[in-house]
Amino acid sequence: xxxxxxxxxxxxxxxxxxxxxxxxxxxxxxxxxxxxxxxxxxxxxxxxxxxxxxxxxxxxxxxxxxxxxxxxxxxxxxxxxxxxxxxxxxxxxxxxxxxxxxxxxxxxxxxxxxxxxxxxxxxxxxxxxxxxxxxxxxxxxxxxxxxxxxxxxxxxxxxxxxxxxxxxxxxxxxxxxxxxxxxxxxxxxxxxxxxxxxxxxxxxxxxxxxxxxxxxxxxxxxxxxxxxxxxxxxxxxxxxxxxx
Numbered sequence: 001x002x003x004x005x006x007x008x009x010x011x012x013x014x015x016x017x018x019x020x021x022x023x024x025x026x027x028x029x030x031x032x033x034x035x036x037x038x039x040x041x042x043x044x045x046x047x048x049x050x051x052x053x054x055x056x057x058x059x060x061x062x063x064x065x066x067x068x069x070x071x072x073x074x075x076x077x078x079x080x081x082x083x084x085x086x087x088x089x090x091x092x093x094x095x096x097x098x099x100x101x102x103x104x105x106x107x108x109x110x111x112x113x114x115x116x117x118x119x120x121x122x123x124x125x126x127x128x129x130x131x132x133x134x135x136x137x138x139x140x141x142x143x144x145x146x147x148x149x150x151x152x153x154x155x156x157x158x159x160x161x162x163x164x165x166x167x168x169x170x171x172x173x174x175x176x177x178x179x180x181x182x183x184x185x186x187x188x189x190x191x192x193x194x195x196x197x198x199x200x201x202x203x204x205x206x207x208x209x210x211x212x213x214x215x216x217x218x219x220x221x222x223x224x225x226x227x228x229x230x231x232x233x234x235x236x237x238x239x240x241x242x243x244x
Contacts, residue, residue: 013037015063015077015116017056018123019098020044026059028066031075038066049100053109060114077116079106080123089120125151132171135216142220143227152181164192171198173208 012031017024021044028038040059045052060077067074081101083094089107091098110118132149139147152170168188172181185195200211 011072013063013067013072013074015060015074017077017079019080019082021082021097024055026063028063028074037070038063044098046097047099049104052098052100053113056110057114060116074116077110077114077118079118079120080126081106081120082123085120085122089118091120128171131213134213135169135171138216138220139223142224142229144229145227152177152184166193168193168195169198170195171212173199173203173212174201175204175208 011033014029014031016027016029018027024042024044026040026042027036029035030037040062042055042059045055060074063074066072081091081094082097083101084092086092089105091101091104091106093103094101106120107118110116129149129151132151134149136147136149139145168185170181170185172178185197189195198212198215200208203211
């Protein structure tokens with residue numbers, strides 16, 4: 001087991017779990033700052049559900065001890081699953097990647113065994129959400145204007161609400177979600193918004209997150225220049241851009 005400890009202010013914490021092919025990464029995250037204050041890297045248990053839960057229990061116990069020492073509280077735990085999940089917290093399938101996770105009630109098991117609220121989603125969708133939030137943060141900090149990032153699934157359910165003449169930037173790649181995103185854009189444009197697309201056609205959907213964030217750095221600098229924002233990456237007096 002590998003662990004990393006860092007000093008942190010009193011705060012609410014959450015546990016994030018990324019289930020990988022050979023290793024599972026656990027991170028204890030400060031909700032207010034996004035800082036990973038403690039992490040674990042353990043071999044991925046792929047065959048026996050009971051051993052999988054024991055590993056999670058050991059990590060939660062260690063995280064709770066850390067929270068007690070730092071006068072913090074753990075709000076919940078979230079999982080990135082290499083497969084499909086249902087809205088009620090069941091892992092429908094991982095296509096044999098995790099042999100015991102077929103119609104597996106992970107949310108129920110975690111909440112009943114460890115008394116922690118549990119959320120989960122497909123790992124690729126979680127990465128895409130992180131990319132959208134990062135792009136929004138880069139643009140907001142650079143231009144001093146308000147940008148919001150959210151997953152397509154969140155935008156695509158319920159009323160397609162948008163302000164007339166608002167700008168919606170879609171981050172997409174050729175894959176299962178491509179046509180759905182294009183159709184969503186048509187609906188948003190019909191409501192009065194202007195849609196633009198950031199797409200890397202030569203890269204697979206799962207790998208596109210490594211490339212699609214790059215244009216937003218150039219866009220942020222261009223918009224800041226046009227808006228005459230001289231200190232593009234200065235936040236609260238702290239410089240977050242450096243020259244190498």
